Amino acid sequence: MPSPELTDETLLQRAGAGDARAFEQIYDRHSPRLFGFLCQMLGNEKEAEDVLQEGFLYVWDHAKAYDSTRSAPSTWLVMIFRNKAIDRLRALGRREKLLEKAAVEEAVLRTSSEVPGETLEEREKRLWVQQALQALPTEQRRLIEFAFLKGLTHPAIAESLGLPLGTVKTHIRRGLLKLRDLMKGGLSR
Structure with missing residues (x-):
């Protein structure tokens, strides 16, 4: 039993x-x-x-x-x-936010004009990033630039532009996702 x-x-x-x-x-x-x-x-x-x-x-x-x-x-x-x-x-x-932020910061920082000692491949990538940024809707690109080039926080951007905080966060998030998708296609070339 x-x-x-x-x-x-x-x-x-x-x-x-x-x-x-x-x-x-x-x-x-x-x-x-x-x-x-x-x-x-x-x-x-x-x-x-x-x-x-x-x-x-x-x-x-x-x-x-x-x-x-x-x-x-x-x-x-x-x-x-x-x-x-x-x-x-x-x-x-x-982790995802940190990786996205690092990738975008690197990409945005590399969009400046000619970089001394830059290889041909690095130059092509920089130009591709510039194109990807330009392909974003104006508002998304502008907010990403405020966040990553000027280092402003989301609340600071919202306050300085007179936009709701949720709108700023949404535009930045959508812009980052679109930028990531655009860059996946071009940076793997």
């Missing part, structure tokens, strides 16, 4: 006491659903796999802190993985 299946609460208590088999059962029982949840939140299987691993490492380290009077085991697990996914989304957003 097979032994009765242990509850999630019992498994978490045992995992908290260092029982690796109990932890494996928690993983086997909940990882498929949590992985699907993370894929939905993150929109990327690789990121979801990474967050799943981080989340279960956290569960292993903190299973002893689980308190059944505060939440059901599945709720506790979902909250851990939700928070890990939110942390990952924030980190990805910061």
